[in-house]
Amino acid sequence: MPIINNSKTDPNKILPMTYLWARKHYKDGVNNNWTPEEISMQKDVEQWKSAKLSNDERRLILWNLGFFSTAESLTANNIVLAIYRHVTNPECRQYLLRQGYEEAIHTDTFIYCCDTLGLDPDDIYNMYKTIPSIREKDNFVVELTESIFDPNFSTNGIENIRKFLHDLIGYYVIMEGIFFYAGFAMMLAMKRQNKMIGVGEQFEYIMRDESLHLAFGCDLINTIKDENPEIWDEEFRKEILELIKKAVDFEKKYAYDACPRGLLGIKAETFCEYVEYITDRRLERIGLPKLFHIENPFPWMSQSVDLSKEKNFFETRVTEYQSAGALQWD
Ligand code: MN
Ligand code: FE
Numbered sequence: 001m002p003i004i005n006n007s008k009t010d011p012n013k014i015l016p017m018t019y020l021w022a023r024k025h026y027k028d029g030v031n032n033n034w035t036p037e038e039i040s041m042q043k044d045v046e047q048w049k050s051a052k053l054s055n056d057e058r059r060l061i062l063w064n065l066g067f068f069s070t071a072e073s074l075t076a077n078n079i080v081l082a083i084y085r086h087v088t089n090p091e092c093r094q095y096l097l098r099q100g101y102e103e104a105i106h107t108d109t110f111i112y113c114c115d116t117l118g119l120d121p122d123d124i125y126n127m128y129k130t131i132p133s134i135r136e137k138d139n140f141v142v143e144l145t146e147s148i149f150d151p152n153f154s155t156n157g158i159e160n161i162r163k164f165l166h167d168l169i170g171y172y173v174i175m176e177g178i179f180f181y182a183g184f185a186m187m188l189a190m191k192r193q194n195k196m197i198g199v200g201e202q203f204e205y206i207m208r209d210e211s212l213h214l215a216f217g218c219d220l221i222n223t224i225k226d227e228n229p230e231i232w233d234e235e236f237r238k239e240i241l242e243l244i245k246k247a248v249d250f251e252k253k254y255a256y257d258a259c260p261r262g263l264l265g266i267k268a269e270t271f272c273e274y275v276e277y278i279t280d281r282r283l284e285r286i287g288l289p290k291l292f293h294i295e296n297p298f299p300w301m302s303q304s305v306d307l308s309k310e311k312n313f314f315e316t317r318v319t320e321y322q323s324a325g326a327l328q329w330d
Helices: 020-031 042-049 055-086 090-117 121-130 132-144 158-179 181-192 197-227 234-258 268-285 300-304 309-314
Strands: none
Touching (some): 020 090, 020 197, 042 090, 055 090, 055 158, 055 181, 055 234, 121 132, 132 158, 158 234, 158 268, 181 268, 197 268
16 A cells, blocks of 8 residues: 555545554644744743844844744645645645644744734745845755646656655755754754743744654655655665755855854854754664764753643643653654
């Protein structure tokens, strides 16, 4: 029962299931439910209006709100308009619907940040056009994933399966797995220093969701590879590796642009090292050789994903989030 190009798949018949990992990711997503309004922005509003933030800190916050505000809807559109059409397996589609909803929550997060901080939406939502290092990342993903947006595209035949896999790697591994992570590290570094903790917490929740999106994406990619081993030849693996190298360069450029002089005692180079570290994790995950062999410069990043119930208990929040057990996120 292959996952794509299976004429026997009835997209409306979810039971019995073939791909239990898809179901598990769906359940983990549901257990992670959250909404941005549950996070207080009061301290952030005070800080934002005060003189306590440096110009570099403000720039970094704006850059990240600018990148993520449009990147989240780009991702949502990719799922709904391109991926969903070609993945007919019902348990995968159930997950994709959940992911689409989570992307809507993420889109909502940036509306909430703009509203509470009183930011000019035209500034924030135009950054993907006006800021070169943001535009380059977005354009890279859009160009990289052009083929499956073609209304005549089908996944039939070895070349098309290859194209589909290439585009899935563009969406999941590059966009959600690499292009989000310098920003995550910067915003969480701020939060660790008690700066913009509400925005930081929103980014933590987003990051936890994204780690699941990435886990699903890699399982999907690996399943297609396993079921169509002929597509994963040396030439294609090389091509993918080159793409990922380019993506790393774009992300490093972005990291320098968002915080040219480093921040909070962290040099811009260290954010780049973090990008290298997470890229090696992504490569391992899809069975490609590591490129950088570097230690994680921010071990605290992996703890951020595990937001426990206790934390909520001591804070003012009413909702209890179920922790998703051993959630692997980086
Ligand atoms: Mn997202
Ligand atoms: Fe996502």
